[in-house]
Structures are given as C-alpha cells and as structure tokens.
Amino acid sequence: MSDKTGKIAQVIGPVVDVVFEGEGNIIPPIYTALKIERPDGTDLILEVEQHIGEDTARCVAMESTDGLRRGLEVKNLDRPISVPTGEQIKGRLLNVIGEAIDKLPELNRDNLRSIHQPAPDFDDLTIGTEILTTGIKVIDLLEPYSKGGKIGLFGGAGVGKTVLIMELINNIAKGHDGFSVFTGVGERTREGNDLLREMIESGVMKYGDKFKEGLERGEWNLADVDKEQLAQSQATLVFGQMNEPPGARLRVALSGLTVAEQFRDQGSGGKDVLLFIDNIFRFTQAGSEVSALLGRMPSAVGYQPTLASEMGALQERITSTKNGSITSVQAIYVPADDLTDPAPATTFSFLDATTVLNRKITELGIYPAVDPLESTSRILDPNIVGEEHYNTAQAVKQLLQKYNELQDIIAILGVDELSDDDKLVVHRARRAQRFLSQPFHVAEQFTGLKGVLVPLSETIRGFKMILNGEVDEYPEQAFLNVGTIDDAIEKGKRLLAEVQ
Known part of the structure; x- marks a missing residue:
C-alpha cells in the first residue's frame, strides 16, 4: 500500500475531485483506484478519470458518495480497480470492485487482476465456425450462433430480451461443461435474484443439498451452504444493478469480462467460457452520465463523444484465442425501438449474429418475438451449416x-x-x-x-x-x-x- 494521500476538494454527485498537495506527492495515473475511509468506517473506492491542473484528480465513485465531505483523506492504492481470481470465485456473487455480495466468506485478495486489460494480440485470435445449438427454432434455423462468437439480442422495452437471455442460459449454460459468467449491468435487482435462485435449483451453482431443501421450504439459510460443493460450481455472477451510481454501472461490464478472460486464459489449456451481459445499453448509458459529469461536450443524441472507443475497448476483449474461447450473449436495449440510435448502431459492427426482437411480432402473440428478416448471422453459409x-x-x-x-x-x-x-x-x-x-x-x-x-x-x-x-x-x-x-x-x- 502506498503512503501517498490526498484530500477531497469537491463532491458533485458521483464525481469527486481529489487534491494531492505537498512535495513528492505525485498525482496518480488515469484509471488508478483510490480509497476513502468514510466517517462510519466503511470504504469507498474511486477511479481517476481526469487530471485537472497540477495536483487535482477528478474521480468517479463506485458507490454512493453520501456522507463524504471536503477535507477527508484519500489513499492512493497504486493499482487499477481489480477483481479476485482463481477457483475461489466459482459459485460466488461479486460487485464491480470484486467484493463478495452473497454474505458468504470473504474472498482472498492476494491474486488480483486489473479490470483494464489490453485486447489479445491479432496472431493469438481464432475464428469460430462451429454452430452453437440453442434448441430455439427461430435462432437455430435463421440466425445460427457460433461457438466463440459475439451474439446480440436487440429489442425495445418489454419485448422479451431478458426472458430470451434467461432461456439461453437455461439451454446452453446448463448443458455446457465449461464455465459461465453472468454480468448484470444496470438491470433490475429482482432479475438478478431470480437468476441466482434458478442457477441454484438447476445445479449450475452448487450450494449443497441441505440448502436446496431449505430453499424448497422458502428458507434462505446461508449457514447450510456446503463450501466443498460451492467450489465445484460452474458459474460466477457479477452485478452492478440500476440502483448503483453510474461509475459502478460503467465498470461492472469490465469486471465481469475480466472474470471471463481469467478462466479463458487459465493454465495451458484454457476453458470455453460463456459470457452473458444484460444489458450492454446500460453500459453506454452510464458512460453518458459519467461523461456529462466530467464536463465533456456531448455528441450525437446526447451520447458521450467517446462512445465508439469505449464500446470498442470492451468488445475487442470479448474474443476467442488459441488458448480458449469466450462466447458472449449480450442483450441490447433499443431506445424508442430505433435501431439507428447511436448506442445500438455502434454495437452492431462488433457482432457475429444479431437477433432482433420486434414489437409488431409480440402484438401477434408470437414468442420469442424474433424478427426473422431483420436478424442476421455470419455463419449462415452453406459451407458451414450445410x-x-x-x-x-x-x-x-x-x-x-x-x-x-x-x-x-x-x-x-x-x-x-x-x-x-x-x-x-x-x-x-x-x-x-x-x-x-x-x-x-x-x-x-x-x-x-x-x-x-x-x-x-x-x-x-x-x-x-x-x-x-x-x-x-x-x-x-x-x-x-x-x-x-x-x-x-x-x-x-x-x-x-x-x-x-
């Protein structure tokens, strides 16, 4: 731990300015994590986003800034925001800074991995051409998904994106012998709760027989969790839900991706990892909120000027290497059902398969409401599918x-x-x-x-x-x-x- 410290100069919502004064007190680099001990004894993590003048760092908070005041001491952690790695995170629920939020034993934080990683080198990449069958007719026939590919589910509000992503988790993750990471980015907390219960009931997350019996009786007794069984789980959940400040919603997608990358690259023979992100639009939305608070000039439709580079930095890391693969399924909210909106339009170019959900099809009572003519797939090719x-x-x-x-x-x-x-x-x-x-x-x-x-x-x-x-x-x-x-x-x- 560094002994470099600063002081809070101003607090504007989730944005905190920290001054590093005095000789030898160097301003921390961009993306460095800082820690504030609140008066009530809890810690708050900030991330450096901008340097203002000679000694001031403008930071974004990962939790609510309630209770902060000017003059509080801020410690430089000398590293970016990092998440724990290894077998210990199997079956666990993490937040944006890698803390366990499932009220089970704390995680060992000796071996951390930064959430800011470079994309793999070009010569390490591989292209997937094998079909990933989902058991859903409209997808398998008209826009087949590829193993190690990037898949986007586009749709407006209430057309069934989350139900479709839950069904894909049900059909693929339960039959998949690899590892699954589910990242909830700015979505409903209730859906995260439902997903955890479903994962436990299906045996993807192993809390043990005693806990499952209690769950059937309507109990939630964490003392019954079997620690040995938990270590055999095949999934990790990472959540930054819609009640969190924009800093957490912006970075939680990277935290979930870092967990997936770690399992892909682990050892000599990495794993085939499934990465589910619900919802990638909330990542863009949080970026827009943070951008405005940092004083950047907005671009088209009020989005941040860095929209394309932020999306590119995330999407280029979700890829398959010679060591292992990441197959990602991303739900993408379409504002006002307009696919030309900059947020969904920027995402389109990175995907191998797109499944577009259409409100007109829900009106016919056809579910899943997939538009068969708008949806596409790179591998719908006679040389690949036959x-x-x-x-x-x-x-x-x-x-x-x-x-x-x-x-x-x-x-x-x-x-x-x-x-x-x-x-x-x-x-x-x-x-x-x-x-x-x-x-x-x-x-x-x-x-x-x-x-x-x-x-x-x-x-x-x-x-x-x-x-x-x-x-x-x-x-x-x-x-x-x-x-x-x-x-x-x-x-x-x-x-x-x-x-x-």
Missing part, C-alpha cells in the same frame, strides 16, 4: 418476405382478391410464422405451457414440411407455441376433431 439447412432457411425467409409484400394488398382488398399462387404463399407463410414460436422453460409459470428444446434436425424437417405443403390441411393455430412439427400435427388433429 446445403439443407441453408436452403431451408433462405426459403423460409423468402416466403415471409413475399407475405410481407402482400400485406398491403390484403389490408386494402382482402385475401380473396389475391391470385391462387399468392393465396398459397399467405397460407404457408402464416403457418411458418407461427411455427417460429415455441414455449420457454423459464416462462412456464406465466404461460402454463411446458418448455421445449427442439433439435436442429427436427427444426429443419418441420419447416421443410411446411414449405412443401405437407401440413396445409391443419389450422394455423396448431403451429403456435409448439415444439416439433409432430406436436403441431397432433394439435392440428385435435383442433379439427373439435370443429367436427
């Missing part, structure tokens, strides 16, 4: 595109005025559109329908049957919220029998 998959996906997109073009005519003249060929397009497109929906495991308590995982081969078979007209006789309602095509046929027969 001819059959590629041709089926393109045929489904063409069918839905043709249906979209016909909708104006239908709205004005009605379906009866269409040619026979166009009527057939509408007939099959409506079935294909509804077959893209499916019930989710994580939404069982809301829908009352049992969640399903659909193998890729079954998804392709089902859509080929719809395209070839093999299921034309069944009502379109039979294709809504079912798993495989066999389920749809069974439901269709039942509906026809009821009508007769």
Whole structure:
C-alpha cells in the first residue's frame, strides 16, 4: 500500500475531485483506484478519470458518495480497480470492485487482476465456425450462433430480451461443461435474484443439498451452504444493478469480462467460457452520465463523444484465442425501438449474429418475438451449416418476405382478391410464422405451457414440411407455441376433431 494521500476538494454527485498537495506527492495515473475511509468506517473506492491542473484528480465513485465531505483523506492504492481470481470465485456473487455480495466468506485478495486489460494480440485470435445449438427454432434455423462468437439480442422495452437471455442460459449454460459468467449491468435487482435462485435449483451453482431443501421450504439459510460443493460450481455472477451510481454501472461490464478472460486464459489449456451481459445499453448509458459529469461536450443524441472507443475497448476483449474461447450473449436495449440510435448502431459492427426482437411480432402473440428478416448471422453459409439447412432457411425467409409484400394488398382488398399462387404463399407463410414460436422453460409459470428444446434436425424437417405443403390441411393455430412439427400435427388433429 502506498503512503501517498490526498484530500477531497469537491463532491458533485458521483464525481469527486481529489487534491494531492505537498512535495513528492505525485498525482496518480488515469484509471488508478483510490480509497476513502468514510466517517462510519466503511470504504469507498474511486477511479481517476481526469487530471485537472497540477495536483487535482477528478474521480468517479463506485458507490454512493453520501456522507463524504471536503477535507477527508484519500489513499492512493497504486493499482487499477481489480477483481479476485482463481477457483475461489466459482459459485460466488461479486460487485464491480470484486467484493463478495452473497454474505458468504470473504474472498482472498492476494491474486488480483486489473479490470483494464489490453485486447489479445491479432496472431493469438481464432475464428469460430462451429454452430452453437440453442434448441430455439427461430435462432437455430435463421440466425445460427457460433461457438466463440459475439451474439446480440436487440429489442425495445418489454419485448422479451431478458426472458430470451434467461432461456439461453437455461439451454446452453446448463448443458455446457465449461464455465459461465453472468454480468448484470444496470438491470433490475429482482432479475438478478431470480437468476441466482434458478442457477441454484438447476445445479449450475452448487450450494449443497441441505440448502436446496431449505430453499424448497422458502428458507434462505446461508449457514447450510456446503463450501466443498460451492467450489465445484460452474458459474460466477457479477452485478452492478440500476440502483448503483453510474461509475459502478460503467465498470461492472469490465469486471465481469475480466472474470471471463481469467478462466479463458487459465493454465495451458484454457476453458470455453460463456459470457452473458444484460444489458450492454446500460453500459453506454452510464458512460453518458459519467461523461456529462466530467464536463465533456456531448455528441450525437446526447451520447458521450467517446462512445465508439469505449464500446470498442470492451468488445475487442470479448474474443476467442488459441488458448480458449469466450462466447458472449449480450442483450441490447433499443431506445424508442430505433435501431439507428447511436448506442445500438455502434454495437452492431462488433457482432457475429444479431437477433432482433420486434414489437409488431409480440402484438401477434408470437414468442420469442424474433424478427426473422431483420436478424442476421455470419455463419449462415452453406459451407458451414450445410446445403439443407441453408436452403431451408433462405426459403423460409423468402416466403415471409413475399407475405410481407402482400400485406398491403390484403389490408386494402382482402385475401380473396389475391391470385391462387399468392393465396398459397399467405397460407404457408402464416403457418411458418407461427411455427417460429415455441414455449420457454423459464416462462412456464406465466404461460402454463411446458418448455421445449427442439433439435436442429427436427427444426429443419418441420419447416421443410411446411414449405412443401405437407401440413396445409391443419389450422394455423396448431403451429403456435409448439415444439416439433409432430406436436403441431397432433394439435392440428385435435383442433379439427373439435370443429367436427
């Protein structure tokens, strides 16, 4: 610990100016962590963001600045904000500065890793071309995800981003033998609580049988946690929720990424890591708040002028190296459903696959509300996914595109005025559109329908049957919220029998 100290000169919300006076008292470098001992005995961590004049550092606080006053002593920690590493963080909940927030034993902080790391060298990178199957029909068929790729879920408020990311955690993380890191950036605390309970119930985070039995009775007794079992957990959660100051929300994405990088690079044979970030827009939003408080001139739509470089610094670190891979799934809020807004638009360029959720599709009652024509994937290529998959996906997109073009005519003249060929397009497109929906495991308590995982081969078979007209006789309602095509046929027969 350095004996260099400064004093608080001014406090403006989460921004604190610290003066380092006296001979030999050098102003700390940018991104250095500083520590204040509050009058009540608790510590507050600051991060140096700007140098003002010869001896003043302008800093951003990682917690609320309530209770601070001018003249309080500030210690220079001589290092950036850092998080603990190693096997000890498995199954744990951390905050932005790497402190445990799960009320379990404190972590050993001897071996820390800075949250500010350079991106891997160009010659260390690898490109993933292997499909990551999710069991969600619309994703696996039309915008397949790649292992070691970056995936973005775009959507406005309340269209189902968090439910989709929870389902992906359910389908991928539970069957994944590698390691998962979930980073909550400026989202609801309740969702973090739900996720922790789900992770414990599914066995991804191992709190032990005694604790799980208590959980079923509605108890939360941390004395029952089995420490040996906890060390075998396959996930770590890092949270900086929406009640935190902007400094914490800005840096928590880097803290979560640092944990993921550490597991990717660990030892000679690193791991395949899954990194879930919900929500990357809140990272940008926090950056905008901090930027304004630091006095920078805002750029387009009021965002920070450093938007592209901040996003680039984060996204370029989320990558796969020869040692191990990071597959990231990022939820991205779209302000006012406008995909051209600078925040989502800046994120687009970094992604391998984009899943766009559309409010118009939620209005049809189709969930997940994925827009099949807006969503894209780098690996939807016949050389990677195979001819059959590629041709089926393109045929489904063409069918839905043709249906979209016909909708104006239908709205004005009605379906009866269409040619026979166009009527057939509408007939099959409506079935294909509804077959893209499916019930989710994580939404069982809301829908009352049992969640399903659909193998890729079954998804392709089902859509080929719809395209070839093999299921034309069944009502379109039979294709809504079912798993495989066999389920749809069974439901269709039942509906026809009821009508007769």
